[in-house]
Every structure is written in structure tokens, then in C-alpha cells.
Amino acid sequence: MHKVIVVEDDRIIRRGICQAIPWGEHGFVIAGEAGDGEVALELIEKEQPQVVVSDINMPFMSGLEMAKQIKDRSPETRIIFLTGYEDFKYAQEAIKLKAFDYLLKPVDSEYLLTKAKEAAADWEKESVKEKRIIESLPLLQQKFFQKLIREGDYRVDVEKELLGLDVQMEGPFFAVILVKNTIEQDVEGYFFKEKITSFTSSYFNELNCLVMNSDIGEYTILLSLENDHDSRKAELAQALFNFLNKEIDDTITITHGRAYPNLFEVGKSFLEARVAMDMRHIMGTGRVISLDETVSKCDEQENLVLDLEMKLENHIKSGLPEKAKETLVDLSTAIVDRKSVALSDLKVLGLKFSTMLFFEIEKWKKEDLKNSFNSSVIYKDIMELTTLTEMIDILHILIDQWSTAMFRKKEKNYYSHVDQAIKYMQGDFHDSSLTLQKVAELIHVSTPYLSNLFKMEKGFNFGDYLLELRMKKAMELLGEGDIKTYEVCEQVGYSNPQYFSICFKKYTGVTPAEYKKKFK
Known part of the structure; x- marks a missing residue:
């Protein structure tokens, strides 16, 4: 159902519009009515209606003044103005405000209903279009960065491409940070991107940073900087790495390129960060790498x-x-x-x-x-x-x-390392900060070393074993009694209930709520 709000200072006319027109039979519901613009604004902000039918000349706040504020509070709402012949002078102002239509009183009920249908259809069309743009934006971003890698910044009009992706940055200098992990699932990838965006925004305002999809499991952060030595770039890269390392049970690698004085040169910074990322098999994953570190010191x-x-x-x-x-x-x-x-x-x-x-x-x-x-x-x-x-x-x-x-001697070997790791995990799986790196540090071995030992000795990796420990305990807790999902989430080592539910369904095939129903 589409929402309609009627704003008219004449009570008889207002009630006539609300009651004489069979709104419900045509897919509408009257979400509210008001006698002046001030009261109407509160309703509109709360209800976010598809259509507002409003008189143009009212006391306290006119329809025109109200329309100006609607653009900020409910920008997608379509406004149909009603006016008498003596107020036709307001038509030009209504056009400037991009009112959907401008009808003269007394208006025919069927005609008003027809215009409301057209307004709702226009809202629907724009909504679908916007949804498609939002859904396709990550793919368009990936295509742009793939094109940049394939053709180079000298053949790609970077500034034009970024404007086409609705990217606007303040400058005066620009740089790129790349963030890479191994999450490929759409839902988990969405949470990962949201975490990056939220954290980055604490360092830069929304006009100075933008997180974009550059590949599966990889995200590009575009930054506006004060100069080519702006320390916030390196500081953000390290702080973001530390944050994600605690939040994500996965290997995170972050690289960054140099800063450049023009938006069209940000492609160079991306390619530099890309070179550094491609060298992670030498420099090591699970760390922050700058382009300068990857420059060879000796060709011999x-x-x-x-x-x-x-x-x-x-x-x-x-x-x-x-x-x-x-x-x-x-x-x-x-x-x-x-x-x-x-x-x-x-x-x-x-x-x-x-x-x-x-x-x-x-x-x-x-x-x-x-x-x-x-x-x-x-x-x-x-x-x-x-x-x-x-x-x-x-x-x-x-x-x-x-x-x-x-x-022929039994020295301390890798079996004892794995056994120590498993024993620690069994006692501390509820710790949300438990990671492969943390366990490796506790038993005094390197992270990749312990990872390989798990697979060689046990036939499965660290993450799979930790997931199994947590999920078995979650199943046990959910089957014992009336316990909330978020409580189980906390007791088995997850800080995000939504992510816990995703993991639980992936492991069991059902959601926590569906699993609990089996025991009622």
C-alpha cells in the first residue's frame, strides 16, 4: 500500500479528500492529515509517504515552505499542490520545487485519484531504478578497477569514471588503501565492508573517504588528504588493520599507495597499492604493506x-x-x-x-x-x-x-604444538578475540606454522575446528532451555548476533530460532 498524507487548512475540504475518495480500493492508505505545514512535517518525517496532497496557501507554514523542508526530510515523496485561481501566482515557485503536479480547486475526486496513482507510479519507477543502481554499484566498481589494472591509468579517464560512479572527493591530494581478506560470501562480505566504512569514517568525514568494491574479498578506500605527506593515511591503515584483526577471524592484508595532487592521478595510487598487494606472498600476509617496502634494495x-x-x-x-x-x-x-x-x-x-x-x-x-x-x-x-x-x-x-x-629421538615436535593449541581452544572458545594468531603466540610458534600443522596432523584447519567447537556448544545451549539467541552468541565467542546466526545456519542448515523450536 502506498501512503498518502493530506494537508489542508479547510477542515471540510480535508475530510472530503480523505473520506470521499476510495483510496484503499486503489492501493493507498491515508497515513495522516494536517491543517498546516508545521504539523504535516512531523507526520511526513515519521511516515515517509509516497504522496502528499497539500493546499499551497495555509497559515503558520505555507505549502511551499513545507515542500522546501520535505526535500530534506523525505526527499522521495511526491507532492501534489492544490490551489485556488487567486493563488495561481505560486505555480512558478511550485515548478522550481519540482512538485509532481499543480491542481486548481475545486478538484475532481477521480482526477485527484488519477494524479495520485501517477505520482505513486513515478515513485515506484524511481525506487526500482535507485535499487538497481545500488545493487549494481559494487559490480560497476569492480569493473572499473579491473579495467584500471588491465589498461593502466594512462588509458583510463579515471576522473570521468569516478564521477560516473558518483564519487566526489574534496582533495587537494588523493590516495588509495587496499584491504584484502578471503571472505567471498555476499552476506559476510557486506558486514566486512560495513566495518571498514564505519571505522574509516572515524578518521575522515564522508566527503574525504569512500569504500568501494575492487574485487572479491577486496576493498579500495579512496582518501582525500591535506598533502602528499599526510600521516593519516598510514595511521588509518595500521589502525584499521588492528581493528579488523580483532573483529574478523580471517587473514587481513592492507596496502597503500602514494598520494597525488589530482583526482585523475588516484589511479596511480591504486596501481601502487595493487603492486604491493600482489607482493604479499613475499612480504607476508596478515600485515600492512606500503609501496616503498616492496621496492627492491639490490638487483644482485x-x-x-x-x-x-x-x-x-x-x-x-x-x-x-x-x-x-x-x-x-x-x-x-x-x-x-x-x-x-x-x-x-x-x-x-x-x-x-x-x-x-x-x-x-x-x-x-x-x-x-x-x-x-x-x-x-x-x-x-x-x-x-x-x-x-x-x-x-x-x-x-x-x-x-x-x-x-x-x-631416532623423540624431541619436541609439531604434534605437541597442535595438542597444546586444541587444549587451549577447548577451554577458551568463548573468547571473541580468539584467533589463530593469538593461539600461536601463546604456544610460541608462528601463525602460518601452526596453520600448516593443523592441516598436516588433523586434516582440517584452525577456523573449521574453532567453528565446530562453538557451534556444538551453541546447539547444546539452545537445546537446554529458554535462552536468548544473543546470550548464546556471547557465550560461544561471537560479538555480532547477525554474524553468529549466519555461521549457525551454515553449520546446521537452520537458524538458531528454528533450531530452538525443535526442543519445545
């Missing part, structure tokens, strides 16, 4: 990398696990300094040395170590790795296996 590092690869190969063939471990550390440092090793090359390197280490482990292992590793799992992990740290951790684990097999 390539030869050093090749020399260390050969050295590591010789240590493995010579049966020197401790030397191999030392060289692996040096190789990791050299690759980081070089900053130009492709991810595909890292995977080839990982496969080469993991194969060599498998051979050595098979040669030395005893019966008690027969099932201590799974080669197919590690092969899959290497093919899916996204950072240098992940590859180095996998090889470190294999060297430890090799060393244990060679010297």
Missing part, C-alpha cells in the same frame, strides 16, 4: 637466491638437517630482499625440496614414524600456498621430520 639478490638453492640441495643430499635448516632461513631472507619471485616459482621451489625431503624421510624413518606425515596433504598445501612464509614453514616441518627419523 637473484644470484644469491640461486646460490642458496644449490647450497640447500647439497645439505639435503649430504644428510645435514641442521645445516639445511640454517640455509633455509638464509634463502627465505634472500627471497624477501629480492622481492621479484613469482608465486608460481615459489611453488616449484617448494615441490622440489619437499620431494627431496620425502625421499630422505622414507630412507631413515622407523615403524613408529611410519604415519607421521601425509605427502598428498603437503603437496596440496604447496599448490595452494599464497605466501613465502607458508612454503618455508612446510619445509621446516619436513626437515624436522627428517632430523627426527635420522637420529
